[in-house]
Amino acid sequence: MADENIKQHFRPDEAPFIDQVDDWLATCQDEYRPVLTEFLNPRQRYIARTMTNSFDDVRVSQNGGWPGAEMQRLLFYPTYYQPQESDFELQLINVDYPLKFSELHHRQILGTLLSKGLKRSAFGDILHDGDVWQVVLSAQMAEFVRQQVTKIGKINVKMKMADMAEVVQPVTDWEEVSTTVASLRLDSIVAAGFNYSRNRAKTIIEHGLVRVNWETIERPDYPLSVHDLMSVRHAGRIYLKEDNGITKKGKLRVSLAVVHA
Incomplete structure (x- = not known):
């Protein structure tokens, strides 16, 4: 099981995935062999890379078939190993x-x-x-x-x-948005990304129309983190790219990428 100190840096609902990453890392280290994961979303890959940084003898690479892939497989490997594209299967x-x-x-x-x-x-x-x-x-x-x-x-x-x-180069319509929000609550980010009122964002979340990292979330106050990917039915998607600190008025500066449906 992963150290509880590690879990304190992430959301409580991410604990099972943290344990899974810990298992992958332990297998790579103990058996001194590469370990290939399933396809992971950007937030999961961020967690996995962060955890790998605490291991001196394990490295990690990623591949999703093209450079900008949203979903990618990770390969954990010992320092002696040289990953090949075929390793990602x-x-x-x-x-x-x-x-x-x-x-x-x-x-x-x-x-x-x-x-x-x-x-x-x-x-x-x-x-x-x-x-x-x-x-x-x-x-x-x-x-x-x-x-x-x-x-x-x-x-x-x-x-x-x-x-x-x-593999084709996909048509991408992501729009970069820099804005300020009161907090990293889900309703706040959805409202900012699509220029909705907070009430409208709250309502569509409660109606099960919003997914975070492919999981339906019905809590408007669900706390988001950098690298979370949101999908809003009939509206599009939002990627929380960066948390750029606090303004003098106590607002959070964030960088989003938004694509409209």
């Missing part, structure tokens, strides 16, 4: 569908994968460059997805294996 799949007669959306592909019983940690980013849709998966799950996913919504699709070198 990634597989790219192209979504083949009748482009001229139908339209796919990120949420449809995500929902289909989850409906097949996959955990969010079993696959990485869903990429789109304007024409091509791709999914980054763990190599062990790719054949299952290829066989099981034949429809996305009402659209017939074929999931075709592709080489990782064929």
Whole structure:
């Protein structure tokens, strides 16, 4: 179990993940071999990197198939080891569908994968460059997805294996926002990111329309931390990039990245 002093630096609900990271680090150190994780979100990777820094004989690398990947696998490894791309066991799949007669959306592909019983940690980013849709998966799950996913919504699709070198550069519409907030409460950040009133933000959170790091959170006062990723149904996503300190009036300066649905 991780040292309780470590857990004091993170949220109480992150304790199980901290224990998991502690297990990965211990295995790497005790068995003197690399340890590969599932796909982790930005906040999880921040926690894992922070914990790795306290180990002199363990290093960590990350890979999600492309440089800006939101979901990435981590590889913990002893100092003697030189990580290779193949160590991350990634597989790219192209979504083949009748482009001229139908339209796919990120949420449809995500929902289909989850409906097949996959955990969010079993696959990485869903990429789109304007024409091509791709999914980054763990190599062990790719054949299952290829066989099981034949429809996305009402659209017939074929999931075709592709080489990782064929990964597209996704269209990104993230907007950088620097603002001040009263606190790092969830309702405060949602309101700031989408220019909502606090009451509106509070209501949509209580109605289960907001996820933090892929988990539905219904507490408006839920405390956020740097590297948290929020998804607001029908609105878009917010990434809490930086906490830039306190203004003279006691407000918090924050840097957000916002993408609108």
